[in-house]
Amino acid sequence: MPEQNGVEVCEFLCAHESVVSEVREHMPDEDTLFELAEFYKVFGDSTRIRILTVLCRHEMCVCDLATILSMNQSAISHQLRILKQARLITSRREGKQVFYSLADDHVRHILDTAIEHLAER
Amino acid sequence: MPEQNGVEVCEFLCAHESVVSEVREHMPDEDTLFELAEFYKVFGDSTRIRILTVLCRHEMCVCDLATILSMNQSAISHQLRILKQARLITSRREGKQVFYSLADDHVRHILDTAIEHLAER
DNA sequence: TAAACACATGAACAATTATTCATATGAAGG
DNA sequence: CCTTCATATGAATAATTGTTCATGTGTTTA
Numbered sequence: 611m612p613e614q615n616g617v618e619v620c621e622f623l624c625a626h627e628s629v630v631s632e633v634r635e636h637m638p639d640e641d642t643l644f645e646l647a648e649f650y651k652v653f654g655d656s657t658r659i660r661i662l663t664v665l666c667r668h669e670m671c672v673c674d675l676a677t678i679l680s681m682n683q684s685a686i687s688h689q690l691r692i693l694k695q696a697r698l699i700t701s702r703r704e705g706k707q708v709f710y711s712l713a714d715d716h717v718r719h720i721l722d723t724a725i726e727h728l729a730e731r
Numbered sequence: 732m733p734e735q736n737g738v739e740v741c742e743f744l745c746a747h748e749s750v751v752s753e754v755r756e757h758m759p760d761e762d763t764l765f766e767l768a769e770f771y772k773v774f775g776d777s778t779r780i781r782i783l784t785v786l787c788r789h790e791m792c793v794c795d796l797a798t799i800l801s802m803n804q805s806a807i808s809h810q811l812r813i814l815k816q817a818r819l820i821t822s823r824r825e826g827k828q829v830f831y832s833l834a835d836d837h838v839r840h841i842l843d844t845a846i847e848h849l850a851e852r
Numbered sequence: 853t854a855a856a857c858a859c860a861t862g863a864a865c866a867a868t869t870a871t872t873c874a875t876a877t878g879a880a881g882g
Numbered sequence: 883c884c885t886t887c888a889t890a891t892g893a894a895t896a897a898t899t900g901t902t903c904a905t906g907t908g909t910t911t912a
Contacts (some may be wrong), residue, residue: 624794624828624858633788633799642846643784647777649845654772655870656765663764667754672889673745678754685871687890706879706888707745716848723844724770727837728763745888776900793859806901808860827858827909853912860907869898877890882883 652696653720657681657689661710665699666718669711773817774841778802778810786820787839790832 637643652658660679664670672690676683690710693699698717701710712718758764773779781800785791793811797804811831814820819838822831833839 624792625798626792626795629789629791630795630799633785633791636788637781637799638784642849643780644777645849646842646845647775647780649849650771650780651775651869654768654775656768657870659764659768659771660758663759664754667757668750670750670754671745671747673887674747674751677746678751678758682872683889684873684891688870691890703879703889706886708889716851720844720848721767723841724767725763727841728766728770730837772899778900803902804859805861805903809900812860824859824909827856829859855910855912857910858908861905863903863905865900865902867898867900870896872895873893875891875893878888880885880887882885 649696652692652698653724655689657685658693659721661686661689661693662698662712662717662721665710665712666721669709671707671709673707675710770817773813773819774845776810778806779814782807782810782814783819783833783838783842786831786833787842790830792828792830794828796831 653662657679661675664675664678670678672683672686675690676686679686690699690701694701694710698713699710700713701708703709774783778800782796785796785799791799793804793807796811797807800807811820811822815822815831819834820831821834822829824830
């Protein structure tokens with residue numbers, strides 16, 4: 611079997627060379643695609659989706675989020691950190707409490723687009 | 732400590748009751764949010780993102796995808812199955828080969844939206 | 853119909869990740 | 883200051899998931 615980067619590939623009878631090389635030239639670089647996947651990964655968890663859905667309506671302190679989602683405070687805090695690192699949310703402190711809210715309307719738009727897509731099957 | 736569904740929650744001094752109940756009433760049902768997360772999860776893997784990126788340009792047989800992405804055929808097939816179950820791609824058989832392509836332009840749009848978002852930091 | 857080929861798939865394994873538990877930080881009030 | 887409360891975080895655990903390996907299915911061709 612022919613190999614490529616140590617990985618077995620099919621006989622190149624199967625490889626449509628012109629298409630393959632054309633696509634290879636136009637591929638975005640690996641880093642961009644990796645970032646893209648990492649970005650989506652943040653949305654790919656129902657706890658985080660639920661948090662974002664709540665924040666779509668109101669800014670919210672950690673404790674209230676925990677109450678609404680019936681989860682313990684620690685779990686919420688961990689997920690908030692991930693959302694914040696991804697710049698999807700921001701926070702402001704008010705005394706002992708920290709209020710979280712959506713970073714911008716882009717996030718709303720991204721959620722809406724997906725909801726539409728699902729609605730259309 | 733007060734409890735709710737067996738999970739510890741903060742004293743309700745902290746819970747802003749009117750906001751909490753208002754948000755609770757307007758939450759989409761759990762199933763919808765779960766589906767939404769599952770949907771994003773499909774995009775949240777760089778192999779699948781790379782496959783989709785390739786299919787954005789050309790329909791492609793499994794073997795060529797494996798060649799382009801320098802991965803073995805089995806790994807590609809597994810990921811194609813996930814993409815197909817999520818209705819992001821479709822396939823047609825031509826003799827021994829199976830050609831995969833994007834299910835619709837919605838997928839392109841979803842990818843583009845995220846790329847834009849990342850570009851804006 | 854037997855062999856070769858492209859692809860699919862189940863099981864095992866490896867890696868990633870969400871949640872919990874215990875504890876730390878940081879602000880407010882006594 | 884010392885305590886209390888809201889939140890953050892490190893480590894351990896449990897669950898999920900991507901890749902590999904071996905093999906199965908379906909199609910063409912000799």
